[in-house]
Amino acid sequence: LVAYPDLAPAAAAGEPLVPVLESSQGEAAVVALEVPRSGEFALHVAPLDDEAGGTYDLELRCLSGCERETTRFPTVWVHGWTGFENIGPLEYFFGVRDHIEPLGYPLSVAVLDPYNSSEVRGGQLAEQVDEFMVEWRARKIDLIGHSQGGIDSRYVISTLGYGDRVSALLTIASPHHGTYITDLALGLAPGAAEEALSFLLNLLGAVTAQAKSDAKASFYSLSEAYMEGEFNPQNPDDPGVHYISYTGRTCAAIDFLDPKKMCNDYVDPLIVLGYDILKVARGPNDGLVTIESAMWGEFRGEMIADHIDEVGQIGGITDADFDHL
Incomplete structure (x- = not known):
């Protein structure tokens, strides 16, 4: 048999x-x-x-x-803010499926709330992981999370106990230590809260009362106060999971006047305010997450990219020095 x-x-x-x-x-x-x-x-x-017994020598x-080509286990890709699998011709992880599936890599893309707390999104992710594992007949999967997707994945592994089903977690620009701009927007840090909140809500396209409520839940989940004070202590790394991280680094036009600050990537106008706030308050960043905050587990370095370029947006158009594929 x-x-x-x-x-x-x-x-x-x-x-x-x-x-x-x-x-x-x-x-x-x-x-x-x-x-x-x-x-x-x-x-x-x-x-x-069953009572017959038997031993077998197998040759494959x-x-x-x-x-x-392949990974040992199928990969599940987890989006960040305003995420989706497809909106018309656009994919959140732009062009990734078309690029790697023909090579042989099995992958699935999770679809979570565009913005909400990591507890809510993590619960949604866990349900989809269960479905993907059955679909792929997989013993384990690898998670690849961008931005909040990496935090949601850590919640699934640690709080929801999926460490026995996840072989590795690779995060891209996930704010493992929080992102200061959300603390500022929620009044958890002194400063121009109204300006920061308006910037984030406009970036996410949150216009209805419910959308703003969900967005603020997401902001709190990614704040320095919550990540360092609650999330990280409550979600320690699972020793059976390999944690890997990457992040991007971008610059504003004025930085190119100083060779020490130049990084060969112009921050997208959509997130230039986020870049400016983080640069002054916390240091080098990708427009939404600092390099230091994105480091988790085995840190494999920086990409010449802002937070949007990292996943090939918008529509596959990134700076000339960065190819997200």
Whole structure:
């Protein structure tokens, strides 16, 4: 009997992946098996009669599609603010699916509330991870989170106990130590709160009362006060998960007058105010998150990109020195 572990009972009842094999002890049997994706798979090999016992020597050989690239486990991509999988021709992770799927990489894209607390978004993500794992017949998955998506993923791993189902978490510009601009907007730090709040609400397109309420819940979830005072102590890293982080760094036009500050990326006009606020208060940043705050686990460095460029927006147009793919 050869079957996927979750289908072993049904296979024993007459629905195996391949016809039940009949061979005498010591004889070799050849099984041709076509799997639906690249990467790691678990197969259940057992005698039909549970009491029969048996030992097996297995040899695996790839016959077709052997050139396909893959990660060991499927990847689940988790968006940040105002996220989506598709809006018309636009994808949040612009062009990523079309670029890596043909190479062989199995991936799914989570669709969460555009903005809300990490507790709410994390619950939504956990439900979708369960569905993706069944869809991919995966023992584990890798999470890739941009911005708040990385914080939501940490919540799923630690608070919701998904460390046994997640092999690695890769975060891109996630504010692991909070982002000062949300503290400012909510009045948790002294300064121009009204200006910061208006900037963030306009950036997110939050115009209705409910949207503004959800947006403020998201802002609090990403504040320095909450991340350092509550979230990080309550969500320690799972020792069984590999944590990796990247982030972007951008500059304003005036920075190019000083070679020491020049970084070869012009901040997008949409987030230039965020860049200016963070630069003065906290230092180098990507327009919404500082480099220091984005560091978590194994930090692999900076990209020449602002927060929008990092995922190929808008519509795949990024600065000439940065190709997000």
